Amino acid sequence: MTKHFQNELGKIRERLLHIGDIVEQSVANAVTAIETRDEKLAGAVIGGDRIIDLQEVELEEECLKALALYQPVAMDLRLIVACLKINNDLERIGDLAVNIAHKVEDLNAFGVLAVDMKTLQKMSGDAQLMLRKSLNALVTLNVDEAREVLRSDDVIDNLNRQMHVQMEALMRQDIDRLRAYQIFVSVSRNLERIGDHATNIAEDVVYLVEGEIVRHGLGRES
Numbered sequence: 001m002t003k004h005f006q007n008e009l010g011k012i013r014e015r016l017l018h019i020g021d022i023v024e025q026s027v028a029n030a031v032t033a034i035e036t037r038d039e040k041l042a043g044a045v046i047g048g049d050r051i052i053d054l055q056e057v058e059l060e061e062e063c064l065k066a067l068a069l070y071q072p073v074a075m076d077l078r079l080i081v082a083c084l085k086i087n088n089d090l091e092r093i094g095d096l097a098v099n100i101a102h103k104v105e106d107l108n109a110f111g112v113l114a115v116d117m118k119t120l121q122k123m124s125g126d127a128q129l130m131l132r133k134s135l136n137a138l139v140t141l142n143v144d145e146a147r148e149v150l151r152s153d154d155v156i157d158n159l160n161r162q163m164h165v166q167m168e169a170l171m172r173q174d175i176d177r178l179r180a181y182q183i184f185v186s187v188s189r190n191l192e193r194i195g196d197h198a199t200n201i202a203e204d205v206v207y208l209v210e211g212e213i214v215r216h217g218l219g220r221e222s
Contacts, residue, residue, distance in 0.1 A: 005070045012062055012083050013139065016090070019055045020135045023090045023097070024128055026052070027194060030100040031124040034187055035117055037108050045101035052094035059087050078211065082204040086138065089197040093131065096190045096197075103183045110180040119166065120184070123159045123191040126152065130198035137205045149202035150214065156195035163188035 026045050033042040063084045066072070072080060130149050137146040167181040167188075174181075203214045 002070075005066070005072070005076075008062075008066050008070075009076065009079060012059065012066065012080070015055070015059050015062070016083055016086060017135055017139065019052065019059065019087065019090050020131065022048070022052055022055070023094045024131050026094055026097040027100075027124065027128055027131070030097040031120065031187075031191075033101055033104045034107065035121070037104060039104050039108065042101040042104035046098050049094055049098045052091060056087055056091040060084060063087070075208075078208045082138070082208040085204050086201045089200045093194050093197045096194050099190050100187050103187055107180060107183050110177055113177065113180055114170065114174075115181075115184055116166065119159055119163050120188065120191070123156060123163070123188060123195075126156055126159070127191050127194040127198065130156070130195055131201070134198050134201035134205065137202060138208075141205070141209050143206055143209050146202040146205040146209075150199055150206075153195055153199045156192055160188050160192035 026048055029041055030045045032038065033045065063080050066080055067077075070076075130152050133145050133152075134149045136142070137149070164185060167185045171178050171181045200215075206212055206214050
C-alpha cells in the first residue's frame, strides 16, 4: 500500500485512541458522580456524550473512505474492519456511562444508604483497566495483552453477581428504599456491560493480528 494510505491508517488509529481516552474518562466521571452524588459532574458526562457521538460518526466516515479509496487487503483490511467495530464499542461504552450518570439525580432523592461502595469501585477500576489494556493491545498489536482482557471478563461478571447479592440483602432489610438499591443494581449491570464491550475490543485485536475469531468462546484459552 502507498505511504499516503499508511498515514491514513495512522490517523485512524490515533483518532480511535483519542475517543477511547474520552470514553474512559466518561466512565470514571460517571462512577465518581454516583459515589459522591455529584449532579454537576453527572451532567458533564451526559453533555459530553454528544462529543463522543460526533467523533464516532467522523471516524466511521474516515474508515469507509479508506476502504473505498484504497481497497485494502489482508492485515490492512482487517485493521480497518477492527477499527469500525471498536469505534462502535467505544460509542456504546459512552452510552453506558451516560446511563450511570442519569442515576445520580434519582439517587439523590434518598438519604444516606448503607451501601458498601468497594465492590462498585472495584468493578469500575477493572472495567477501565480492561478498556485501557484492550486499546493498548490495539496500538502495540499485542495479542497476549488482548487475551489478558478476555480472561478478566469473568472477574467483572463475578463482581456484578456479588453486587446483586449485596443489594438483594439490603432490599430485604430496607424495603422502603427498594428503588435506591435497584439503582445500584442498574449501575453494576452497566459496568458489567462496559467490561463486555472492552472484551469485544480485545477479541477484535486477536482477530486483527492472528485472523482468529474468538467470539462466543471460539478459540479462547481455557
